[in-house]
Amino acid sequence: MAASRTSALDDEALTSSEAAIGASAIRKASLRLIPLIALGYGTAYMDRVNISFASLQMNRDLHFSATVYGFGAGLFFLSYAACEVPSNLLLYRFGARRWLARIMITWGLLAIGMLFVRTPAQFYIVRFLLGMSEAGFFPGVVFYLMQWFPPELRARTISRFYISLPLSSVFMGLIAGALLNLDGHLGLRGWQWLFLVEGLPAVLLGIAFFLFLPDTPAHAKWLTEDERLWMVRQVSRASSEAAHHGDSVGRVLLDPRVWQLGIFMLFMLASLYAYTFIAPDIVQRSTHLSTTNVGFIIAGLSLLGAFGMLLNAIHSDHTRERYWHIIPWCLSISLGFFICGVSTRPLIVVPALGLLILAYNSMQGPLWSLPATFLKGRSAAAGIAAINMIAITGGFLGPYFIGLAKDLTGDYQRGLRLMGLPMLLGAGIMLYLRRDARRRQSA
Numbered sequence: 001m002a003a004s005r006t007s008a009l010d011d012e013a014l015t016s017s018e019a020a021i022g023a024s025a026i027r028k029a030s031l032r033l034i035p036l037i038a039l040g041y042g043t044a045y046m047d048r049v050n051i052s053f054a055s056l057q058m059n060r061d062l063h064f065s066a067t068v069y070g071f072g073a074g075l076f077f078l079s080y081a082a083c084e085v086p087s088n089l090l091l092y093r094f095g096a097r098r099w100l101a102r103i104m105i106t107w108g109l110l111a112i113g114m115l116f117v118r119t120p121a122q123f124y125i126v127r128f129l130l131g132m133s134e135a136g137f138f139p140g141v142v143f144y145l146m147q148w149f150p151p152e153l154r155a156r157t158i159s160r161f162y163i164s165l166p167l168s169s170v171f172m173g174l175i176a177g178a179l180l181n182l183d184g185h186l187g188l189r190g191w192q193w194l195f196l197v198e199g200l201p202a203v204l205l206g207i208a209f210f211l212f213l214p215d216t217p218a219h220a221k222w223l224t225e226d227e228r229l230w231m232v233r234q235v236s237r238a239s240s241e242a243a244h245h246g247d248s249v250g251r252v253l254l255d256p257r258v259w260q261l262g263i264f265m266l267f268m269l270a271s272l273y274a275y276t277f278i279a280p281d282i283v284q285r286s287t288h289l290s291t292t293n294v295g296f297i298i299a300g301l302s303l304l305g306a307f308g309m310l311l312n313a314i315h316s317d318h319t320r321e322r323y324w325h326i327i328p329w330c331l332s333i334s335l336g337f338f339i340c341g342v343s344t345r346p347l348i349v350v351p352a353l354g355l356l357i358l359a360y361n362s363m364q365g366p367l368w369s370l371p372a373t374f375l376k377g378r379s380a381a382a383g384i385a386a387i388n389m390i391a392i393t394g395g396f397l398g399p400y401f402i403g404l405a406k407d408l409t410g411d412y413q414r415g416l417r418l419m420g421l422p423m424l425l426g427a428g429i430m431l432y433l434r435r436d437a438r439r440r441q442s443a
Contacts, residue, residue, distance in 0.1 A: 018230065025217075025227035029148050032222060033213070034160050037141055040104055040209060042164030043202045044137055046172050047111035047130070048076065050198050052277045053176035054114075054191035056284070056291055061189060064120065070403020072123040073277045077269075077395030080131035084392065085253075087136025088143065088385035096144045099136070101210035106133035108202025115192035139384040146372055146380060147216055150234045152317060159313030159365035166305035166361050172198070173299030176280075177292030252379040253386050257433065261370060262390025264429045267422035268367075270394030271333055272360050274402045274419045275340070278412060279353060287346045301354040305361035313365025323434035325366040330427035332359035334420040341417030373437070394422075 051058070051073055059069055091099040110130045117123045142158065149157045179197055183190035214220040217231040252258060275282070283294045316325040332355055339352035375383040398419070405415030 021224075021226050021230045022234070025223060025231045026149065026153065028222055028227070029217070029220070029231070030157075030160070032220075033145070033148065034157070036205075036208065036212065037145075038161040038164035038167075039201075040100070040205050041138065041141060041161055042168035042171070043104070043198075043205055044107065044134055045165050046168040046198055047107060047202060048134070049169075049273075049276050050111075050172055050176070050194055051114070052280050053172065053180065053291070053295065054194050055277075056191075056280060057180055057183065057189060058117075058191040061191070062118065062120075062123075064123070066403040066406040067400075068120045068123070068403075070277070070399040070401070070406075072120070072127045073403075074273070074396035074399040075124055076127045076131035076134075077273075077392045078131065079128045080135045080395070081389045081392040083132050083135035084139065084389035085382060085385040088139050089382060091136060091140040091143070095215040096140065097210060097213045097215050100140060100144075100213065101206045103134060103137045103140075104202050104206030104209060106206075107137075108199050108204075108206060111199035111202060112196055114195040114199070115188070136385065139388040142368055142371075143380055143384050147235055148231060150237075151369070151372055152320070156310075156313045156317050156365060158368045159309050162364050162368070163306050163309050163361075165364075166302040166309065166357065169302035169357075170299040170306070173295040173297070173302060175295075177290070177295040180291050252375065252383040255374070255383065257374055257436070258371075258383050258386050259390065260429055260433055262387045264426045264433075265367075265387060265391030266394040266397075267426040267429075268330075268333075268360070268363075268394065269391050270398035270401075270422050271337065271356075271419055272398070273395045274398035274415075275337075275353065275356055277399045278402060282340070282349065282353065282412060283346075286344050286349045297350060301350075301357045304354055305357040308358045308362035309364055312362040316366040316369070322366040322370055323430055323437075326363045327427050327430050329359040329363040330423040330430065332356075333423040334427075337416050337420035337423075341413050341415075341420070344413070370433075 051069075055064075055069055058064065059066075064072075087099075087103070107130060110126060110133050114126055114130075117126055141161065145157055145161070175197075176194060179194040180190035182188070182193040185193070188196070217223060217228050217235075220228065223231070279298060280291075280294050283289070283297050284291070287294070287297070289297070312325055312329075316322055319325075336352045336356035336359065340349055340356075343349060343352075371380070371384050371387060402412060402415045402419065405418070406412050409415070
């Protein structure tokens with residue numbers, strides 16, 4: 001009996017010790033990795049969409065129509081999609097540190113190169129190359145974090161770096177007016193200053209990634225040996241519990257769940273970028289405020305989105321439920337587009353735009369934790385990239401459609417009303433995925 005009690009106490013002490021080691025490892029990884037990755041992704045998003053503010057001057061200076069602007073804005077996503085899977089497989093081969101650093105430095109230089117654009121053709125070429133250079137960054141980061149954090153922490157982990165998306169919009173909104181007001185300084189237009197100043201951080205962060213980002217937990221010198229072993233065991237356990245796809249890239253690319261999630265995200269990104277690239281213009285036309293004040297409004301709405309992202313991800317992890325933390329936000333996006341499409345009054349348009357931003361950001365943590373439930377290893381690198389490859393084409397379709405609709409109808413209203421439809425379809429896809437997941441668990 002005494003021996004039994006001693007054994008139980010030893011097991012409890014061992015469990016307590018392992019829990020302490022795990023908590024320390026997660027805390028160190030969170031502090032060392034997530035802020036740097038968040039800065040990188042925030043910079044990527046800013047360089048991707050800062051033309052939304054630059055367009056307030058650039059389109060007039062260069063005589064770009066709404067169709068030219070929408071096509072060029074969206075062209076980024078076609079090259080991004082084409083290079084997505086190859087880029088993520090190269091990350092798997094060469095390691096996250098080298099490949100993510102290469103991505104950042106390349107896109108930073110091309111983002112700065114936007115200041116030399118003068119014609120529609122040049123605009124198209126630079127946007128196409130920018131998409132090619134950035135391809136693989138987001139799915140690469142998601143795959144990278146899967147090697148560090150167990151499934152029960154992934155929604156909040158993703159949200160903690162992904163929060164840089166709305167926060168980069170806050171930062172961009174706060175400084176865009178000041179940069180555009182540099183119009184004429186040193187012979188540069190305001191929009192050229194915007195591209196120059198906002199492109200430099202990507203180059204600097206690329207160097208930081210190369211110097212400070214370990215490829216795997218086994219390479220992290222700031223973890224103790226026990227912490228490294230604990231983290232490797234946790235991630236290996238999570239991988240063994242996922243549905244087995246082996247190392248067959250072909251098999252994972254044929255998985256219907258990859259395509260269903262990809263199409264859902266295609267609808268989501270078409271909606272996102274349909275309003276992102278014209279949000280400053282919509283707010284300015286509705287409120288008649290200066291560029292600086294428009295930036296402050298966009299910053300405030302983006303801050304709201306950041307809070308929604310964190311709170312929804314934390315609640316999703318706490319309840320271990322994903323689908324009902326996504327579906328209501330799909331319906332909210334549709335409602336927001338409908339409201340923006342039927343009114344131009346600022347007291348209606350600005351809150352509706354805020355609803356769009358809140359809804360899109362709130363669903364991201366639960367949404368990007370879904371692929372890890374059925375993908376692992378090399379197949380996870382390919383599968384996540386494939387999902388993002390399918391999805392990112394929505395970034396072309398949304399801006400091009402909304403720009404074409406404006407040139408054909410004279411305003412954005414009809415186009416905005418129609419953009420409420422994709423996320424209704426998205427809600428249906430998510431309901432099907434939920435039912436399919438429950439069926440597989442009970443089989």
